[in-house]
Amino acid sequence: MTTISGARVFDGTDARGLATVTVEDGVITAVVPGERAGDVDGRGATLLPGLIDAHVHLRGAGNLGQAVRHGVTTVLDMFSAPPQFTAMERRRAAVRSDEADLRSAGLMAGAVDGWPAVMLPPDPSGWRIPGLSGPEDAERFVDDRLREGSDYLKIFVENAADVSRPTLAPATVAALCAAARERGLLTVAHAPTRWAFRTACDAGVDVLTHLPLDGPLDDDLAELVVCPTMTMMRALTDVASTGELLADRRLIAGLDPEAVAAMRAGDRGGLPTSSAAGASYEHAQDNLRRLVDAGATILAGTDANDVPGHAAAVVHGASMHLELALLVRAGLSPREALRAATTTPARVFGLPDRGRIAVGARADLLLVAGDPLADITATRDIRRVWRAGVPVDIGRSRAVSALH
Numbered sequence: 001m002t003t004i005s006g007a008r009v010f011d012g013t014d015a016r017g018l019a020t021v022t023v024e025d026g027v028i029t030a031v032v033p034g035e036r037a038g039d040v041d042g043r044g045a046t047l048l049p050g051l052i053d054a055h056v057h058l059r060g061a062g063n064l065g066q067a068v069r070h071g072v073t074t075v076l077d078m079f080s081a082p083p084q085f086t087a088m089e090r091r092r093a094a095v096r097s098d099e100a101d102l103r104s105a106g107l108m109a110g111a112v113d114g115w116p117a118v119m120l121p122p123d124p125s126g127w128r129i130p131g132l133s134g135p136e137d138a139e140r141f142v143d144d145r146l147r148e149g150s151d152y153l154k155i156f157v158e159n160a161a162d163v164s165r166p167t168l169a170p171a172t173v174a175a176l177c178a179a180a181r182e183r184g185l186l187t188v189a190h191a192p193t194r195w196a197f198r199t200a201c202d203a204g205v206d207v208l209t210h211l212p213l214d215g216p217l218d219d220d221l222a223e224l225v226v227c228p229t230m231t232m233m234r235a236l237t238d239v240a241s242t243g244e245l246l247a248d249r250r251l252i253a254g255l256d257p258e259a260v261a262a263m264r265a266g267d268r269g270g271l272p273t274s275s276a277a278g279a280s281y282e283h284a285q286d287n288l289r290r291l292v293d294a295g296a297t298i299l300a301g302t303d304a305n306d307v308p309g310h311a312a313a314v315v316h317g318a319s320m321h322l323e324l325a326l327l328v329r330a331g332l333s334p335r336e337a338l339r340a341a342t343t344t345p346a347r348v349f350g351l352p353d354r355g356r357i358a359v360g361a362r363a364d365l366l367l368v369a370g371d372p373l374a375d376i377t378a379t380r381d382i383r384r385v386w387r388a389g390v391p392v393d394i395g396r397s398r399a400v401s402a403l404h
């Protein structure tokens with residue numbers, strides 16, 4: 001049994017004032033107002049549900065450990081390959097307390113010889129990422145993903161005129177959505193332009209990810225569920241986007257020192273900036289404001305994709321704290337940003353056991369110094385992390401920095 005005493009509590013929806021939270025066998029068993037005797041002194045700190053990053057890509061063993069050390073206790077992978085790798089990560093994440101828990105789309109739906117097939121080097125075994133030729137391939141594609149254990153379906157939506165490779169026709173996107181819906185599978189669309197947003201919406205996609213960089217959204221926005229990946233949108237439009245991460249000791253203390261050194265030297269893991277005419281981060285910010293004003297549902301996600309030990313423009317774990325700050329800078333309140341990283345993704349992705357601090361919930365918890373509801377960057381001051389009630393070793397350098 002663990003008792004965390006005297007911390008402010010954000011329960012995933014609202015601030016609950018000072019409380020004492022008790023954890024037994026991986027589950028929260030009591031939330032009592034006020035300060036009681038406890039094993040963990042939470043005075044001056046805020047206890048949050050463990051964060052859920054609603055958009056990552058697994059690139060190797062080590063990503064999930066880096067995530068959980070930064071308080072990200074669940075990640076939603078939006079494409080990883082090959083399926084054997086994803087299955088192995090899934091098995092490990094289910095049982096290890098030093099890694100974030102994982103849900104995954106597995107392979108992403110794209111056109112034959114288009115993305116995502118061209119993103120990966122040829123597999124030595126000759127295996128190739130399957131692509132779709134047209135709507136007639138949709139049911140088979142979805143059935144194959146279900147067989148592999150995909151938790152939802154990720155669909156690559158871009159206008160053929162905008163990219164140099166074949167892309168899915170709108171009718172194929174619609175057929176994929178219909179096949180997924182029939183099988184009870186949620187759909188998530190990669191949609192970084194106005195055309196892609198409109199096409200994905202018309203096709204009946206459940207969740208849109210990224211935001212148009214090429215101009216304002218003007219359709220009915222209230223019913224949309226969007227994971228804007230502001231960290232990636234900024235990285236795509238600003239070669240110096242890693243500057244904020246590298247300038248904050250709290251964010252880099254838990255990262256691989258060699259990766260940090262490479263990032264300081266300008267290595268972005270090969271990510272190019274967007275070549276689309278008129279692409280700008282201002283459009284992404286403006287579109288996020290439009291969505292928030294319309295009452296759309298927002299999810300916090302980073303698009304983290306670092307290969308363990310290597311530089312990248314967006315890295316697992318640490319980038320989630322940047323994402324929260326970018327959401328606030330674009331117009332969400334800190335409370336709305338924290339909901340977007342806890343309760344809301346748990347609801348949208350069908351994870352009712354987590355994302356909140358309440359009796360009976362899984363004890364995925366993050367204790368941070370200060371009050372992130374007043375200053376969202378306080379989430380970077382990590383004191384403790386628990387995954388299903390088990391304390392996570394957040395690393396010596398981080399623990400030392402938390403004391404000062």
Ligand SMILES: [Zn+2]
Pocket residue numbers: 055056057078303
């Ligand atoms: Zn992505």
